[in-house]
Amino acid sequence: MPNLPQPPLDAVDQAIVEALSADARLPNNRLAERVGVAPSTCLQRVRALRERGVLRGFHAEVDLEALGRPLQALVAIRLAVHDRAQIEEFTAHVRALPGVLQVFHLAGPTDYLVWIATAGAQDLREFVVEHLATDPAVAHAETSLIYEHHRGPGIWGALEPG
Numbered sequence: 001m002p003n004l005p006q007p008p009l010d011a012v013d014q015a016i017v018e019a020l021s022a023d024a025r026l027p028n029n030r031l032a033e034r035v036g037v038a039p040s041t042c043l044q045r046v047r048a049l050r051e052r053g054v055l056r057g058f059h060a061e062v063d064l065e066a067l068g069r070p071l072q073a074l075v076a077i078r079l080a081v082h083d084r085a086q087i088e089e090f091t092a093h094v095r096a097l098p099g100v101l102q103v104f105h106l107a108g109p110t111d112y113l114v115w116i117a118t119a120g121a122q123d124l125r126e127f128v129v130e131h132l133a134t135d136p137a138v139a140h141a142e143t144s145l146i147y148e149h150h151r152g153p154g155i156w157g158a159l160e161p162g
Contacts, residue, residue: 006052009054012035012036012037012045013045013049013054015034015035015036016031016035016042016045016046016049017049017054017055017155018154018155019031019034019035020046020055020058021154022154024058024059024060025058028042028043028046031046064117068119069099069117069118069119070117070119070120071117071118071119071120071121071123071124071145072101072115072116072117072118072145072146072149073115073116073118073124073143073144073145073146074113074114074115074116074143074144074146075112075113075114075116075128075132075141075142075143075144076110076112076113076140076141076142076143076144077110077111077112077113077114077132077138077140077141078109078110078111078138078139078140078141079111079112079137079138079139080136080137080138080139081137082111086137087105087111089137090112090135090137090138091103091105091112093135094112094114094131094132097116097127097131099116099117099118099123099127100114100115100116101115101116101117102114102115103115114132115146124143128141128143
């Protein structure tokens with residue numbers, strides 16, 4: 001099925017996306033009240049947004065330190081070869097590694113940014129050496145520690161939750 005252009009979101013759909021981005025656990029009645037529509041309309045709109053792929057999932061904001069993973073890092077990866085099969089294999093491999101929070105495939109001198117959370121400096125070192133720096137697909141890996149992480153205002157300027 002081809003990807004057909006989707007109509008732009010109207011103000012109600014935008015308000016729903018913004019509200020759920022700030023708090024995905026918002027009950028439908030409160031969401032409907034917040035965006036100014038009937039609860040049945042709101043539920044229908046949320047379902048339509050999910051079917052269109054606008055809303056792809058609902059996620060919890062997790063305190064990584066409370067889970068024993070206080071050290072976060074972004075690892076910039078440059079691949080040795082840019083073969084489609086190798087790119088797909090590398091992406092699948094990295095996405096499956098424990099501790100990987102997100103994988104960004106980029107244009108430019110860096111091919112990937114891998115966001116990881118570990119228990120400490122030694123675990124970070126072992127992760128990078130074992131899974132990234134010694135991978136034959138990788139030409140270069142550069143690690144940057146994350147001191148703090150904060151959500152931005154969202155696409156339409158929603159405030160950070162909490």
